[in-house]
Amino acid sequence: MTPRAVVFDIGNVLIEWNPERFYDRTIGVARRKALFAEVDLEGMNRQLDLGAPFRETVEALARQHPEWSAEIMAWHDHWLDMASPEIPDSVRLLQGLRANAVRTVALTNFGTETFGIAERAYPFLRAFDLRVVSGHLALMKPDPQIYQHVENATGLSGADLFFTDDRPENVEAAAARGWQVHLFDGPQGLARRLRDLGLPVDEEAA
Template identity: 40%
Template structure:
């Protein structure tokens, strides 16, 4: 067995979270959504919240720069829950199966400390992790090496003992550079195959439809 602990990302791997889910309700078409999220409420702006900035501060600063879009910017927090649309098909089932089979499961997530409790209350699967590191609580974010080292210290593990799964290539590369076995997530079927290839997927961890 090449790894003995599995470390998940959450958004985009276990939970389908995207600002686009909200802004498709607020803007006329996909082009307008892409423009707004590419030029106003950008990924870099959102990462400030993942790193611990209060939403009130980030929204006030951005609204001052784009006063004509202040209502849309405010919706980023006021209607944040509409960015959540459910579990990623199949991945949460894999996590539940791994946990039930006794495989150590952990998580390192870039997520605001303000909004993570909302997601955790909606999706009980997020209670299954043995060690959970949320960037907004720690004020450090992936792909910075510091958050990976914090996880390893907290879990009492060496990087070589861990398989890390993330949908962001930069995060996967950062984990690999530290010594994690690391997988770029695309879908649950591919992940199951990758786990099976590493002898990390006990039969009892497979969703019922996959095991039959």
């Protein structure tokens, strides 16, 4: 069955998200491993994805760990370096769908302020028919309520929706609702899946 809307995750599907790579480059692998072992940066990022204020949240964690203050503040000051570059072939797939009048939706765990930074850096993020951003709703994948929000907003459910994400738990949550799904492993795999479903595919991206 050909879906009526394609739902994209953003991080590691349309743009790369790799804080570890940033820190490896700036402070070295050994120090980065120590930082991530001693400081709950992932927990801080979850707060951001649920809508917490960007600078204030990062500063609060930096105050808790003064020995890592500069490294923690880099999460704020160099955030875009961690959320880059775009994944060109994935973006071409998105643009090809839109050029063929296929409805597209963004469903992403993303902070409110960081999403604003991202859409200024990556204008294609403004082109979706619907954008469901965790920070705006204070809900994160794989919470079933955020998938319900997509269904309510689009008027679609079950196999009418196709979803791609790089995290298995997020894909499984969509599959549990009857959505068609694809665990993202690169643009070429996504292109094959879209083609198999009868959706238009940008051949250059494929």
